[in-house]
Amino acid sequence: MVLRLDGVTKVFGAVRALDGASLEVERGEIFTLLGPSGCGKTTTLRLVAGLEHPDAGEIALRGRVVASVPRRVFVAPHKRNLGMVFQSYAIWPHMNVFENVAYPLRLRGVKRSVVAEKVTRVLDLVGLAGLDERGATLLSGGQMQRLALCRALVYEPDLLLLDEPFSNLDAKLREQMRVELKVLQRRLGVTVLFVTHDQIEALSLSDRIAVMQRGRVEQVGAPRELYERPASAFVRDFLGQTVVLRGVVREPGPRGGTITVALDGALAGSMLRGHAGPAAALAAGAPAHLAIRPENIEVAGDGRSTPEANTLTGTIDALLFVGDRYEARVVLGGEQRILMLLPRAREWHEGQRLQLTFPPQTVSVWPA
Ligand SMILES: Nc1ncnc2c1ncn2[C@@H]1O[C@H](COP(=O)(O)OP(=O)(O)OP(=O)(O)O)[C@@H](O)[C@H]1O
Ligand SMILES: [Mg+2]
Incomplete structure (x- = not known):
């Protein structure tokens, strides 16, 4: 040393x-x-x-x-x-x-x-x-x-x-x-x-x-x-960008397994699954934050959100071409804005509707 x-x-x-x-x-x-x-x-x-x-x-x-x-x-x-x-x-x-x-x-x-x-x-x-x-x-x-x-x-x-x-x-x-x-x-x-x-x-x-x-x-x-x-x-x-969504724990799930969170505010009525962050177990009803890195969000064009697939629907609000990719501000549920990355391989436009998939293994759940 x-x-x-x-x-x-x-x-x-x-x-x-x-x-x-x-x-x-x-x-x-x-x-x-x-x-x-x-x-x-x-x-x-x-x-x-x-x-x-x-x-x-x-x-x-x-x-x-x-x-x-x-x-x-x-x-x-x-x-x-x-x-x-x-x-x-x-x-x-x-x-x-x-x-x-x-x-x-x-x-x-x-x-x-x-x-x-x-x-x-x-x-x-x-x-x-x-x-x-x-x-x-x-x-x-x-x-x-x-x-x-x-x-x-x-x-x-x-x-x-x-x-x-x-x-x-x-x-x-x-x-x-x-x-x-x-x-x-x-x-x-x-x-x-x-x-x-x-x-x-x-x-x-x-x-x-x-x-x-x-x-x-x-x-x-x-x-x-x-x-x-x-x-x-x-x-x-x-360190890096994080997309944070707020909600309440619906099903705590087994230790190390997935946790289901009912989202709040503009996204009330939607649910997403993730795995426990570093904190101790979260009880049902506990306020929670879902965190995901923008590069882990998967995008399909013009889709509908389906709870089984852990998806939400959003609309591109602002689109910035930064050379190797696009950076986009996407609105979820009419008011929550998130920043995400879109591949250059496809064409995107402002106002476009997106289906966003949040792979549960890349979503972590934290106490709020
Ligand atoms: N000689 C000094 N007298 C009074 N306060 C000081 C002195 N040196 C540092 N501080 C204070 O101590 C704290 C830590 O300062 P430090 O310079 O170590 O920060 P830093 O992490 O290097 O920040 P930066 O990224 O801006 O360089 C600050 O609040 C600073 O104002
Ligand atoms: Mg310094």
Whole structure:
């Protein structure tokens, strides 16, 4: 294990920026902190880096306690052997590319010949070979980003801390950097603690993700596990899109079996079946939410809804072509609107009636 946080709390005045957070990062993984603005991601990185002192709890790097309130330990930042790239990456504008990367090594008193060899190697790894002499300010945004990464990687840190490192880049470049970081990380075997509030970035890049809310760790897991088996409504709705329909439990069904829910409001009179979410059993009559990912809803044109097939009828209210598919707002029962995806292989039009099938194994039922 490379990093362990144990019940770490950080208070700023009246704000509990971190509230008893615990997590463990394994060697060689990309571990991501994901959560809405203000949930404590940057604070966590700053505590790990030693730029903040915790108010409670303990932090250990490679088994060595670097900050502990109960044990009164605090190891200075430069003695933690960490690499860092923050959102506003600092590149020295008066130095060329080579000197920018060499600087951290010179600071550590590394021999000249070794410096040259190491710098050349990392520049080569990130595709900046041949740009050694270029002034750092004469690079493109993506190249500067890579230069910042080089500088953090060159002294082979035990742990690389990345705080929204791609936030200054345009969408295309971000996607490209995402892939490059993953390939680079695999090649070097470096352990990365990554921070983002972008769920796609988190899902695509991470080996494991900790979803945070209000200074707490809500759930830790592999991307697919979090997406397919969220432990709370917060995680479910933060990661990806979810269609939520409200109702009341009609038949609880056997444990692990299907639950029948009578829908409320505009959809009163309709019933849908799903399986139990992570919560405890739901009794008959309990208010419930049915949740389904838009990509799991199946669509047939112009059909009628049949309860046996777990279907509802809807009408396309707005249709957006987004390149690889359509995104549609569909109205159910005259007033409930849901967002869903429609394949490009067919023609669709606003006002079109649809038969929507909700496969019961992809519908989860949650207490309301
Ligand atoms: N130095 C500080 N003084 C006072 N409050 C702070 C300080 N640093 C952080 N906070 C507060 O602590 C909370 C967590 O902040 P943090 O920067 O860790 O959030 P974040 O998850 O990184 O958010 P973002 O996605 O916007 O970067 C916020 O409410 C923030 O206002
Ligand atoms: Mg932040």
